[in-house]
Amino acid sequence: MERKAELLSMFKVTKSFPGVLALDDISFELRKGEVHALVGENGAGKSTFIKILSGAHKMDTGGSICIDKKEVEIxxxxxxxxxxxYTIYQEVTFIPHMSVAENVFLGSEIIENGLINHKKQIEETSRMFEEFGYPIDPTRMAADLNVAELRMINIVKALNNDVKILILDEPTTSLTDKEKNILFKNIVRLKNNGAGVIYISHRSGELKELADRATVFRNGKYVDTVEMADIKGLDDLIPLMIGKEVQNKYPKAKAPIGHEILRINKLSRNKFFDDVSFNLHSGEVVGIFGLVGCGFEEVLGSAFGVDSYDSGEVEIFHNNKMQPLRKSSTRAALDNNIAFIPRDRKTMGLLMNLSVAENVVISSYKDFSQKIVNLINSRKVQNTADDYKKKLNIKTPSVKTIVETLSGGNQQKVLLARALCSKGEVFLFNQPTAGVDVGAKIEIYEFMNKLTKAGSGIVIVSYELQEIMGMCDRIVVMCQGRVVKTVKTEETTSDEILAYAFGYKN
Amino acid sequence: MEMTQANLLTAEDNGIKARLKKIYNSTGMLLIVFVALILVMGIINPRFFTIGNSVILTRQACFLALISMGQMLVILTGGVDVSLGAIIGLCSVVSAIVAKEYGVMAGWMTPILIGLLVGVFNGFVVAIFRIDSFAVTLGSMSICNGLALIISKGLTIYNLPKGFKDLAYAKVLSVPLPVIITIAVIVLMAIILYRMRFGRYIYAVGGNPEALRLAGVNVNKVTIGLFAGAGLLTGLCAAILTSRINSGQPNLGGSLMMDSIAACVVGGVTFQGGVGKLGGVILGALFLSALSNGFDLIGVSSFVKQVIVGFIIIIAVVIDKMKK
Structure with missing residues (x-):
């Protein structure tokens, strides 16, 4: 293959934050007309890397960045x-109470005689989106749009410029196939025009489709760059990303199955789910699978008491017999040793502005307080948190560190620690590994094995069928708010589960 | 008036019905309540409708409108400026002293300059050190108050040169000058807020400052600029107020700062930032002034008035919340 001309080269780029070395002596090269994938675990330094390229962070002195062989300082x-x-960040950025057109032209308004020409901006926006193949009404307010539409606005806005280097950070998050195809078409167009694209994604299918080369980062260090043609799939890169051979993505260890510990009995909630029944035994992992909107997340929420339900019962093993659980009370659930790991750790799980230690003990502060005046025993808190830090291998400088600064996988571990700390026996996991990198995923699965071995039971609700197939003893399939099938994992196949979830079989 | 300006963003506006709907959308219940208030006041005391009273009312509303527009700039970014009332006091005493020493024109101009300077100071500290605007302006409130008292030795400054009060009392085509000035400022503000970059950036800072920064805009400049604007408008308000009472008073600001926040809140500017229309704020200022004026006319004590205004503010916020 003909070697294309060099567009960007970065040499000895280092970035340190107080207490953390985010990028350590990284070198990187991007050619003209190339899509270059950047892969690595969460916390490998990808985000810092692109922030330096996009001018959001300044790199430490000593490194150099050259564009078209000319040294530049961004x-x-x-x-x-x-x-x-131009950079398209993973987080969609927009001004909620401004129109699509204003968002598109933010920072580069069309000015005539010192005034913004709104009419022209609206026309231009219309034209841009038409050309992109994604028509949208430019006068709509950003606050009224869905995430996919907002993301497309970010993308179209960037691509409307004279782009030499495009950086995309998980651009397909929350996009539908239709939008993805439009995006990919435009990336290919850009590439054919000689631009370079740096593409960050956890989705191996996309990278295989688009990327010419891939560079692997690990712990802020450069590991290797490979031609995509030379490897079968991104799985080949996993050992490079986590630095050790991975035997099995789903290290399921069977535990002896004991008595019943949770029973969901004919549970119904208007508009969400209807007549849902299943149970859970100690030592068992039950997976609930379904498509978006099938109601399984809501079932979990109602079982834990986050939401109410209309009829039916949740029963829990307590004092050697099954007893009904008070509804819509998370306190009652916690007191009966049910632990819930919500889907969105940022908004529903963690208190991002508090420390690791506080997040671990927040649902069980009672156990850390003196009996009479209720003063918190901070040494005990500290020791317990340290304990979990060690047990779960939470990578944080200290348990006093603010949770927000940890990587996604480590934040998820903090949530697990909280569940453990509140003495959970029944664990309800909603999308336990969403947005978590491979290495941390495996650690979380191994942690589940430990829980079942100790006699706990786990319910996993997940959109990832592989995860359900890989980790669960039994599978409950839901379709449009109803349970359509309950089956032992070894007696079924992925195809069958999907057929039930789609409603082809019932 | 500026209500149509406020809706320039929407592509077309045709038809009286559509226009009315837009006005309703931008000002909500306020317009209806305002009209109802005027009618009720007028029925209870017909003097409310006289031309004389209308002039008094509009003149009163001008001061509140000016300072409220300044306050609006800050609240749009999710902050609040509590120093505006104190700035008026400082501006007033300096204005009086300068007028005595250097003449009428200098006396009118200096307060505007001082307002601007205090505003720049506020904005600078808020932007550069990333400090909450409430804390910063609380500090400058105390500073301005203190300076005003030091300069005036706590006393009212009388015997200003002849002609000083023209700023407040002169009329052009039988319209009071302050009203003309205020209308000019409103038009200017409408253009800045809706048709100029700086104005749009103020809204953007309140909506999502990070997005604005990533769009390549210097957010600090915008922040300093809007506080400067708030100070400038307050300085202008102070100049006219000082001229009106024809003396320099260290505590001239009185309750104007609180009233300016009230006008913004009643007018639909939300404290989360990024939302609020100029038309709403003007209407809010008119509404509060009319309420105050009407209560005076029908003989409600100013103590009772305070209680009622308090309830109105809370109701306005609740309605705003329920609309979402």
């Missing part, structure tokens, strides 16, 4: 744009 986001570097 001073600010707007300066990066002047150099032809």
């Amino acid at each position: 001073k600010s986001p707007s300066h990066a744009n002047q150099l032809g570097i």
Whole structure:
């Protein structure tokens, strides 16, 4: 294959934050007309890397960045744009109470006689989106749009410029196939025009489809760059990403199955789910699978008491017999040793502004307080948190560190620690590994094995069929709010489960 | 008036019905309540409708409108400026002293300059050190108050040069000058807020400052600019107020700062930032002034008035919340 001309080269790039070395002596090269994948676990330094390229962070002195063989210093986001570097961040950024057109032209308004020409901006926006193949009404308020539409706005906005280097960070998150295809078409167009694309994604299918080369980062260090043609799939890169051979993505260890510990009995909630029954035994992992909107997340929420339900019963093993659980009370659930790991750890799980230790003990502060005046025994808190840090291998400088600064996988571990700390016996996991990298995923699965071995039971609700097949003893399939099938994992196949979930079989 | 300006963003506006609907959307219940209030006041005391009273009312509303527009800039970004009332006091005493020493024109201009300077100071500290605007302006409130008392030795400054009060009392085509000035400022503000970058960036800072930064905009400049704007408008308000009472008073601001927040809140500017229309704020200022004026006319004590205004503010916020 003909070697294309070099577009960007970065040499000895280092970035340190107080207490953390986020990027350590990284070198990187991007060619013209190339899609270059950047892969690595959460916390490998990918985000810091692109923030330096996009001007959001300044790198430490000593490194160099060259574009078209000319050394440049990227001073600010707007300066990066002047150099032809445009970034689409993982987080969708927008101003909620402004129109699509205003969002698109934010920072580069069309000015005539000192005034913004709104009409022209609206027309231009219309034209841009038409050209992109994704028509949208430019006068709609950003606050009224869904995430996929907002993401497309971010993308179209960047691509409307003279782009030399495009950086995409998990661009397909929350996009439908239709939108994805539009995006990919435009990436290919850009590439054919000689631009370079840096593409970050956890989805191996996309990378296989789009990328020419892939560079692996690990713990802020450069590991290797490979031609995509030379490898079968991204799985080949996993050992490079986590630095050790992975035997099995789903290290399921069977535990002896004991008595019943949770019974969901004919549970119904208007508009969400109807007549749902299943049970859970000690030592068992039950997986609930279904498509988006099948109601399984709501079932879990009602069981834990986050939401109410209309009829039916949740029963829990207590004092040697099954007893009904008070409804819509998370306190009652916690007191009966039910632990819940919500899906969105940022908004529903963690208190992002508090420390690791506080997050671990927040649902069980009672156990850390003196009996009479209720003063918190901070030494006990500290010791317990340290304990969990060790047990779960939470990577944090200290348990006093603010949770927000940890990587996704480690944040998820903090949530697990909280569940353990509140003495859970029944664990309800909603999407336990969403947005978590491979290494941490495996650690979480191994942690589940430990729980079942100790006699706990686990319910996993997940959109990832592989995870359900890989980790569960029994599978409950839901379709449109109803349980359509309950089956032992070894007696079924992925195809069968999917057929039930889609409603082809019932 | 500026209500149509407020809706320039929407592509077309045609038809009286559509226009009315837009006005309703941008000002909500306020307009209806405002009209009802005027009618009720007028029925209870017909003097409310006289031209004389209308002039008094509009003149009163001007001061509140000016300072409220300044306050609006800050609240749009999710902050609040509590120093505005104190700025008026400082501006007033300096204005009086300068007028005595250097003449009428200098006396009118200096307060505007001082307002601007205090505003820049506030904005600078908020932007550069990333400090909450409430804390910063609380500090400058105390500073301005203290300076005003030091400069005036706590006393009212009288015997200003002849002609000083023209700023407040002169009329052009039988319209009071302050009203003309205020209308000019409103038009200017509408243009800045809806048709100029700076104005749109103020809304953007309140909506999502990070997005604005990533769009390549210097957020600090915008922040300093809007506090400067708030100070400037307050300085202008102070100049006219000082001229109106024809003396320099260290505590001239009185309850104006609180009233300016009230006008913004009643007018639909939310404390989360990024939401609020100029038309709403103007209407809010008019509404509060009319309420105050009407209560005076029908003989409600100013103590009772305070209680009622308090309830109105809370009701306005509740309605705003329920609309979402």
